[in-house]
Amino acid sequence: MAHLRTTTRTPAQPAPLVAGIAISHPERPIVQAPGHTKLDVVRYHERIGAWLLPHVAPRPIAVVKCMDGRFDDCFFQKHGPRGRGDDEESPPFMRIADVADVVRAVQNGSYEFHTWGASFPRLERPDRITLDLDPDTELPWPRMQDALASVRALLDRLTLRAFVKTTGGKGLHVVVPITRRHTWAEAKAFARGIAERLAGDDPALFTATVSKDARVGRVYVDYLRNAEGATAVAAYSLRARAGLPVSMPIDWSELGAGDIRGRNYSIDNAEATIAQRRADPWADYDRSRQTISGAMRRALGI
Numbered sequence: 001m002a003h004l005r006t007t008t009r010t011p012a013q014p015a016p017l018v019a020g021i022a023i024s025h026p027e028r029p030i031v032q033a034p035g036h037t038k039l040d041v042v043r044y045h046e047r048i049g050a051w052l053l054p055h056v057a058p059r060p061i062a063v064v065k066c067m068d069g070r071f072d073d074c075f076f077q078k079h080g081p082r083g084r085g086d087d088e089e090s091p092p093f094m095r096i097a098d099v100a101d102v103v104r105a106v107q108n109g110s111y112e113f114h115t116w117g118a119s120f121p122r123l124e125r126p127d128r129i130t131l132d133l134d135p136d137t138e139l140p141w142p143r144m145q146d147a148l149a150s151v152r153a154l155l156d157r158l159t160l161r162a163f164v165k166t167t168g169g170k171g172l173h174v175v176v177p178i179t180r181r182h183t184w185a186e187a188k189a190f191a192r193g194i195a196e197r198l199a200g201d202d203p204a205l206f207t208a209t210v211s212k213d214a215r216v217g218r219v220y221v222d223y224l225r226n227a228e229g230a231t232a233v234a235a236y237s238l239r240a241r242a243g244l245p246v247s248m249p250i251d252w253s254e255l256g257a258g259d260i261r262g263r264n265y266s267i268d269n270a271e272a273t274i275a276q277r278r279a280d281p282w283a284d285y286d287r288s289r290q291t292i293s294g295a296m297r298r299a300l301g302i
Contacts (some may be wrong), residue, residue, distance in 0.1 A: 006028070012166065013280055016039065017050060018042050018046050018103050019041075019046050019049075019099045019100045019102075019103040020100055020103075020108075021042075021100060021103045021104050021107055022107075023039060023042050023055045023107055024107065025038055026038055026039035026042070027039070028068070028069045028087045028138060029069055030069045030244065031069055031070050031071070032070070032071050032241070032242045032243070033242070033243055033244045033267065035074070036244065036267065037067060040267070041105060041106060041111070041238070041244070041267070042103055042106050042152075042177045044104050044238070044270075044271075045099075045102050045238075046102075046103055046105055047271060048236050048270065048271065049098075049099035049103075049217070049284075050099075051202075051235075051236045051274060052055050052102065052113070052234065052235070052236040052237065053093050053096070053098070053099065053102070054158055055115065055234045055235045055236065056096045056102075056113050056115055056122060056150035056234050057095075057096050057097060057098075058119040058122065059113060059115040059116045059118065059119050059120070060093040060094060060095065060115070060116045060118075060120075060123065061093075061094045061095065061096055061113055061115050061116075061231075061234070062076060062077060062078040062094065062113075062114040062115075062231050063077050063094070063105055063110040063111075063112060063113055063114070063150070064076055064077075064107040064110065064111055064112035064114070064240050065077055065108070065110050065111070066109060066240045067109050068084070068110050071240045071241065071242075072109075074130055074240050076114075077094070077110075078094070078231075079092060079093070079094060079109075080093070080094040080166055081097075082199055083280055083284070090295060092186040093123075094112070095120075096117075097105070110239060111238050111239070111240040111244075112233060112237050112239055112240055112302070113233070113237040114231035114232060114233050114234060115231055115232065115234045116229070116230075117129070117130060117187070117225070117226055117230065117231075117232070118180075118228075118282070122180050122217060123182035124183075124184070124228075125181070125182065125183070126178065126180075126182065126184055126187045126226065126228075127177065127178060127180050127289065127291070128175055128176060128177050128178060128231070129152065129176040129178060129187055129190065129191050129194075130173055130174070130175050130176075130191075130225045130226060130228055130232045131169060131173070131175075131176075131191060131194060131195070131221055131222070131223065131224075132167075132173055132221070132222035132223075132225050132232065133148070133151065133171050133172050133173070133174065133175040133219050133220075133221060134171040134220040134221075134222050135147070135170055135171060135215075135218070135219045135220070136215050136216055136218060136219075137170060138240045139187045139217065139218070141259040141261075143205065144172075144218075144219065144259075144261075145255055146205060147163070147205055147206065147224050148172065148255050150176075150198060150201070150206075150210070151174055151194075151198065151221075152174075154194065154197060154198060154201075154253065155174075155176065155194075158194075158299060158300075159174070159286075159290075159296075160290055160296070161177075161283070161288045161290065162174050162175060162176045163175045163176075163177070163285055164249075164250055164251075164252060164255070164263070164284050165235050165247065165248060165249040165250060165282075165286075166240070166245075166246075166247055166248045166249045166250060166260060166261055166263070166265055167233055167239075167261075168233065168239030168241065168245035168246055168248075168265075169239065169241070169245070169261070169262065170216070170236075170261055170262060171261070172261065173232060173247075174235075175285075176290070177286070177288045177289045177290065178289060178290055178291065178292060179289045179290065179291045181291055181292075182291075182292055184226070184227060186225075186226040186292065188226040188227050189302060190292050190296070190297065190302065191223035191225075191226040191301070192208070192223045193297070193300035193301065193302045194221070194223065194300065195208035195221035195222075196208045196300075197261050197300050197301070198221055199221065203218075204218070205219060206218060206219050206220075206221055207219070207220050207221070208220075208221050208223070209225050210222075210224070221258065234247065235247055235248070235249045235282070236248070236249075236270070238267060241263075242263070243263040243266050243267075244267040245262055245263045245264075245265060245269075245270075246265045246266055246267065246270040247265075248270065248273065249282040250272075250273075250281055250283050251281035254281075285299060
């Protein structure tokens with residue numbers, strides 16, 4: 001007589017809680033960041049939340065979602081689900097209020113946080129200009145340093161204070177805080193004027209033209225991120241790329257060192273980098289809002 005084989009099931013482990021949010025599949029490996037799991041990514045966001053929140057909480061956000069721990073099937077999500085009272089003429093904005101919201105977004109597949117160039121409640125008035133310096137992949141770091149020095153020199157001549165951060169990719173962002181007195185069209189036109197002045201002064205190094213052919217051996221100054229609804233990756237956000245690089249605010253003085261782009265800052269060292277700093281290089285950002293004057297426009301030929 002055959003005996004029935006009985007099996008004993010191991011009780012399922014309860015989902016770990018991070019910032020009060022239950023994390024499903026915490027052990028799921030991140031394929032392009034060997035040694036890291038979904039839970040590592042969630043806990044990074046919980047710990048970095050105090051630094052990330054000032055950049056994302058005041059603004060509409062978009063996220064890059066990647067399912068199953070893979071970066072070859074990601075998508076960009078700009079709007080959240082509709083709720084009661086939402087305007088049927090326009091999709092609802094996505095907002096982050098606290099660390100729990102950040103963790104919830106990551107639990108649901110978000111790896112990158114991108115933000116508008118305007119803050120609530122005055123979304124019709126931008127409060128920053130972002131110059132996205134996007135170099136040819138073959139451009140050596142010393143030429144990128146030359147480009148950044150030229151950008152800073154031009155902004156100095158315009159008496160504009162700017163802040164710089166890595167993007168987690170091959171480029172860098174130069175961000176100019178502005179007062180909420182300008183329309184989107186005015187901010188974009190001013191950013192375009194900066195890009196075209198750089199390209200006009202040094203056409204061998206800069207281009208303001210989006211075509212790939214124009215970028216060969218040059219730095220493309222992308223001013224289109226200053227249009228209404230356009231976004232740029234937030235400071236301290238991870239990037240859904242090999243090694244999980246981080247968009248890191250830096251001091252201008254750090255540009256004199258070796259190549260700091262790409263994975264120089266990542267999930268592995270971002271927190272240590274912050275802890276070792278004597279000061280936040282963006283500490284004066286909110287106190288540095290500047291008005292675009294007529295003299296500045298005339299200097300750029302606008």
